[in-house]
Amino acid sequence: MNLFVSNLNFKVTDENLRELFEQFGAVLSANIIKDKFTKYSKGFGFVEMYDDKDGEAAIKDLDQTPWHGKIIHVSVARPKPV
Numbered sequence: 001m002n003l004f005v006s007n008l009n010f011k012v013t014d015e016n017l018r019e020l021f022e023q024f025g026a027v028l029s030a031n032i033i034k035d036k037f038t039k040y041s042k043g044f045g046f047v048e049m050y051d052d053k054d055g056e057a058a059i060k061d062l063d064q065t066p067w068h069g070k071i072i073h074v075s076v077a078r079p080k081p082v
Contacts, residue, residue, distance in 0.1 A: 001055030004077040006044040008032065009068035014045075020067065021047045025054025046077055 018030035
């Protein structure tokens with residue numbers, strides 16, 4: 001299951017994001033999206049969970065919760081329009 005995570009603190013790293021979601025199950029990938037010129041975080045990212053049930057549990061428990069000083073939003077990622 002691919003999850004969209006937004007309203008992230010700009011200091012959060014890929015590893016921080018992975019650690020947060022690993023408490024719910026196996027994480028295949030965790031990526032903070034960065035500006036291609038400045039390399040600074042854009043404040044959102046994607047987490048790919050191995051199991052859909054783990055992803056659903058992460059959404060239920062983490063959406064609208066404080067983390068690193070901000071209220072994060074977690075939802076199922078929508079496919080990028082072509």
